[in-house]
Amino acid sequence: MTEIPTRSSGTTDPPSIPAGKRVWIDGQLVPSEQATVSVFDHGVLYGDGVFEGIRVYNGRVFKLATHIKRLHESARAIRLDLPYTADQIAEAVRATVLANQQHNGYVRLCVTRGPGTLGLTPFRCPRPVMFIIADDIRLYPEQMYSDGMAIITASTIRNHPAALSPRIKSLNYLNNILAKIEAIDAGVMEAVMLNAQGFVAECTADNIFIVRQDDRETVVRTPPLHAGILDGITKQTVEHIARAAGLRMEATDMTRHDLYTADEVFITGSAAEIMPVTQIDGRTILDGKPGPITRKLIEAFHQLVSNDAPED
Template sequence: MSQQIYINGEYFGRDDAKVSVFDHGLLYGDGVFEGMRIYGGKVFRLREHLKRLWDSAQAIALTIPISMDQMILDVNATVAKNDLENGYIRLVVTRGAGPLGLDPFRCSHPQIIIIADTIKLYPEEFYQDGLELVTASTIRNHPAALSPRIKSLNYLNNIMAKIEGLKAGCVEALMLNHKGEVAECTGDNLFLVRDGVLITPPVDAGILEGITRDVVLELAAQEKIEVREIAITRYDVYVADECFLTGSAAEVIPAVKIDDRTIGDGTPGPITRKLTAAFRKLVGQ
């Protein structure tokens, strides 16, 4: 069977899955989304992802037109219909179609789109050897303008930083917040290890509250690794013993160089390897 895309309770083939060109998700980036992993035929941390989706929608005054329980049924049905044992889901809720102009309350009906597919964000050698980062000049959105805790369809901020990284020969870029502190990467949360302590920026540093980030914090507690959620600067990254990134698409991936500076000894460190192994065991990989 060809890939089946869910749109508002119906399924369409890949070439027939369409939304209106007047949808405000397309015209203005007005909507929210989640990216979720499928392991062993099951969606990983589905309720946690949907709770974040509902929170993001609430924050932008967008009413999701079905219940969370119904969304769970629809997500799982989409996975089953596409016969995916391991893969990735992109769940999108747009504002819906409306006239030209910013007024969101003139849109007719929010659109729910569920895409189940496979994904490979980074080459396998990066998971084994680590990737290189560069600090982008593009900062994360100011939280008083658009909260980074909202997982919205407007990702231009991240894309501009991603372009900087790619032009510098790096597949990921580090982003700072409006105070010049480390926030996160363009699509991943960031962790450091210094003297055996796991360090990561706090939520108020201008980061997305990552689901995989939370999983790693749980695994660190199980492994008796001390964790500090504190404000950090590029200096802290430069002098770290280890560095790794987390995200639903990226999972857990080491970083071994930033801004032409080697992190630690230039290889994935022992705590990075321990938490990576614990994560893979948890998800059955």
């Protein structure tokens, strides 16, 4: 049986900082225990900043240029001037990966508004702070990739896109965290979130897809951007793989009914990669096993990243 995280009683020891790691922070690689930001940083005080989560495969940073482009777009959307050029950021990411000998792993690239005064005004923060972490990551047990995972529908809805665009990958993830708590309380590891109109948006940390098959064709569907989702880079990669395999892709509004009656369901994310979903809200998806299309996409994705993970 897979062990599901539970709420802490508050008596457990705090997690230790990974020993021997080096973190890039504003132009310097420092030991992880020395990598700190100010308590007056608006990223700490208000979640004012942006980030990217990036995979490393065989020493290559997957879709690095695409991630940096999205980082720039997120920063522009919140009127945050990045302190480095795209080339400088790419070089800093590669240097961090190399310094940590991270052949296969995960990079967290963060830019905060920087230290400022108490109060919301961002323009009293003289300069943003950028830091880069390269480490191992495993969101889900390996067994789930072969057997599938159970998820729930959260009662916490996705933030309205007119309040905070989900296309901004911001440091403020409280909306997602509240839904994640619901998942943990329900004994599962992920939750799908609906938008204000009741349509399926995305999971707390992943995009979601369904597969419908009939005698004529197979269709892979995912919520459209207007549903209030992050346009995930792994999501984009999977869509490209699906089309290359001759599958029809549709971005369309979906309800829980569409999830419950799908032939296959899977989720995607940089950290999660591609994860089959075999149960939603206690309802088994078809025969309760990862479907053939999901398995085919997982195989094609692994082939892509193992052969020559593209950095563009």
